[in-house]
Amino acid sequence: MTLTPRPHPGRSVQRGTTSSRRLLAALLLAVGYLALVATTAHANKDQFCTAPVCQSAGDFLTRTVNMSRKRNETCTNFHESVCDGWRQLVDKPDHMSRFSVLAKIHRGHKARLRGLVEDRGSSAAGTPALKQLSTLYDQCVANAFPDPETVPEFKAALARWRAMDLSTPLGVHRAVLEGMKTGGNFLYGLTVDANSRNSDEMAVWAKQGGLSLASPKHYTDRKYRSLYLDLLQHLFADFHLSGDAHAVLAFETEIARISDSPTNLRNPYHSKPVTEATPVFPAKLQAHYTVIMDSPAYFASLKDLLAHTPTRTLKQYFLVRQLQAMLTHMHYQPMLDFRAKALHMKPPPTEEYCLSVLDRYLPYLTSLAQLQDRDAYPGGKHDWVRMQTDVQDMVERMRETYLQVVRESKWMSPATKNTALEKLANVKLVVGGEPWMLDEQAVLEFYRAYSRRVSWYATFMNFRIRDKIKTWRKLGAPNKRESATAPMVVNAFYSQPNNRITVPFGILQYPLYHVDYPLPMKLAGIGMIVAHEFTHALDSRGRRYDLNGNLANWWADKDLEQFTQKSECYVDQYNAFKIHGVSVNGRLTNAENMADNVAITLIHRIAEQALYSPRVRILNEHGTPMPGAQAFFTAMAANWCVHFDVEAQKTALLHAVHAPSSTRVNGALQNLPAFEKTFKCPKETKRERCTLW
Structure with missing residues (x-):
């Protein structure tokens, strides 16, 4: 917009001698102004961005x-x-069932990160962040998706799981904690987040457990039940589980039946603090911290279900959930078939899988490495x-x-x-x-304990355990916001x-x-x-x-x-x-x-x-x-x-x-x-x- 300049103080301004001249001048000024506005608006409407990114x-x-x-x-x-x-x-990449603009951007980040961790001669290769990532990436690529029979730590973990006693509420809770280490999501999960009724305080959130199938409705669908039963029978046979696969399917079907709907779980007022002693959670947990259940109805039904379920069936279900969680990261064909047919998920290429693991457990480190890339x-x-x-x-x-x-x-x-x-x-x-996430020393200190272990399985499990430790350390401290x-x-x-x-x-x-x-x-x-x-x-x-x-x-x-x-x-x-x-x-x-x-x-x-x-x-x-x-x-x-x-x-x-x-x-x-x-x-x-x- 152009402004009419004011007369210079040193110049005289000749004024009209009649009212008609003043009126004519005013009209001409108004018409000129309107024409200017119209021209400016038209120019703005037809203005194009000429930057290279706009042209692309x-x-x-x-x-x-x-x-x-x-x-x-x-x-x-x-x-x-x-x-x-x-x-x-x-x-669309073959292994992805859904590929959006966001997924395309994320895949671009992975490609850039892969170039950084694999290019030992790049100018960024000497940064501490990339050194740590490259070491972990190399170990993963060399050992990802192993045969379960070749992983001694997995065999030792399976023996430990077999020995666990689930005959008491405390034993069940310990199994829940063990499931949190592996991602087994057994019966219910625990995490730490702000108390929705007092956001200055951090509380324990108890959330209903996950399912092997994608939806509770699939447990009444003959196709999906058959696919899951086939996986269970393979697990029982290949890992020498005693008991009946049908009993596990029946138990998990009951878990699906009592599971609350996603709609209810979206309602903030649906969650309730635990106000009285319950055998589902240890008394010590309830005594020291605020515990909030995302679904009181689920936990009430779970209490009754556990009271009427044989310990043997509960133990079998625990082992099945643990196996599923870990076999997702190994080469076990029945698990691959189940995930492809029932969950519509296919394994990614090894390199992409390893980058995903690093991105999942060391996100501040992978972020810093990409932000330090001078090409980007x-x-x-x-x-x-x-x-x-x-x-x-x-x-x-x-x-x-x-x-x-x-x-x-x-x-x-x-x-x-x-x-x-x-x-x-x-x-x-x-x-x-x-700000601290953009500071190299702060990020390296955050991941100081996330170092390479003797095997990729040990490294991976260390990631998971360290994550849980960091989560639980939030308890007792105020919400940092x-x-x-x-x-x-x-x-x-x-x-x-x-x-x-x-x-x-x-x-x-x-x-x-x-x-x-x-x-x-x-x-x-x-x-x-x-x-x-x-x-x-x-x-x-x-x-x-x-x-x-x-x-x-x-x-x-x-x-x-x-x-x-x-x-x-x-x-x-x-x-x-x-x-x-x-x-x-x-x-x-x-x-x-x-x-x-x-x-x-x-x-x-x-x-x-x-x-x-x-x-x-x-x-x-x-x-x-x-x-x-x-x-x-x-x-x-x-x-x-x-x-x-x-x-x-x-x-x-x-x-x-x-x-x-x-x-x-x-x-x-x-x-x-x-x-x-x-x-x-x-x-x-x-x-x-x-x-x-």
Whole structure:
């Protein structure tokens, strides 16, 4: 915008001598100003980002859109109108049943990490972080997926498990702790996290146990029961387990029957502190710490089930769960067959498996090694700070927009609205990672005990044990309210107990983000994800917590009634979506769906205010650049494209808290009037809308 300069103090200004001249001058000035505004707006609308990363993104999106065989489904299935082309351009790894944009970014990190740990002559090879990682990686690659018969430590562990006494509650609890070391997830699990009713305190969380099959419903399905029974019979025969495989299947079927639903487990008020002595947990644990059960009904039923289950059956089940946990990391064909057919999971290549293990148990070390890579971050710490500042600025703009949206809402009472605004204003933000995670000496000290052992099995088990020790050391100390997310994790998170968003460096990657992207492109990528996390502060789960992260009902009765009605609208709306003939669970996915809907509203408002400019040049099927709004929505949808195996996706619908990507995109856009206007959708494609604010 150009401002009319003021007259210079040393110059005279000739004034008109008649009112008509003054009027004419005013009219000419007004017309000139309006023309200038119109010209500026047009220039902004047609301004393209010319940075190399924008050109690459534009070229890829152009090919994506024009290769799609479903371009005519823009108004009815926008996700597929974009992503059909994406799937033709992006190959899915054979061992993965689901491959998304996030998974592609994560795989890129692994490839970069592999290059670092294998390239002994690189400039980064001498750093302490890479030296430690390279030593561990070499040991894993040389010994990964061994035959169980060749691992003496595994045989010794199996003998120890056989000798355990499960005839008493304390013996059962010791078996639970042993299962936590291996990942066996026997009967129930224990972890340490903030107390949801007093977030300054760390509490013991007791969570219902896992299952061998992917869902409780599979235990009544003849196909899946048969697959699991086949595995059990192999385990009994090959590892000389006494007893009956059918008895173990019957017992685990009972565990599945008493398991609480994922929907109930999502309800923060469903969890309850242990207030009286129970034989399920040792008295010492209950006496010294707050113990919170994620499902009181499950633990009550488990108590009765254990009282009526023969010790022999319980022991067999414990051994089976331990074997499954460890054989996942070995070459045992019946386990490979079971995981492929029943869980839709195939083993990755050895190198990728080893990188995954290092990423899982030494995430701060693998993150530091990647951040020290000058090929990826030529400016070193300067690049980190630049990204942090850029994202912080975008999030603050997002915060102001969210506050404005809530202020504009008409259905909340002033008291409830002010509390909601106060909570949003106090949402904390961590970009990249906590400062200590970027300090080499601090990270090396953190992993000082994670050294190479005599065998890969011993090294791997040391990782698991050290992890548990670090977890349990949090007990008795106040909640530090630090983010535990490693810097190169490819995701973003909102923590209810800490009212905090974490955006790691790992997700600040192409195509979701680049520091040289224009604002609309950032909003369509990482902006949608961060806005989604921001919305969790006030979604169907987040609205139950106050600004300090404590469960509290701060809603006026009438406001809560209105909120519930709006929430139920989303439940009904998403229940109507079907994937491969299976209905989406609108209640289980409700919080995530609400977050998607508010997020698209926020980022669209900011992009619209910026006139969608500068934008990435995306050419449509006619070879002409898409208008700004169309380019914005196309880039957003492309970031949610995914490859999937049909059976794996059907299974995910039974327990996943996120709706399928196509439902997430199409569901949110059908509630945004601007989308219909942008693509001039016909009336017959319009559906009933749900709105929160």
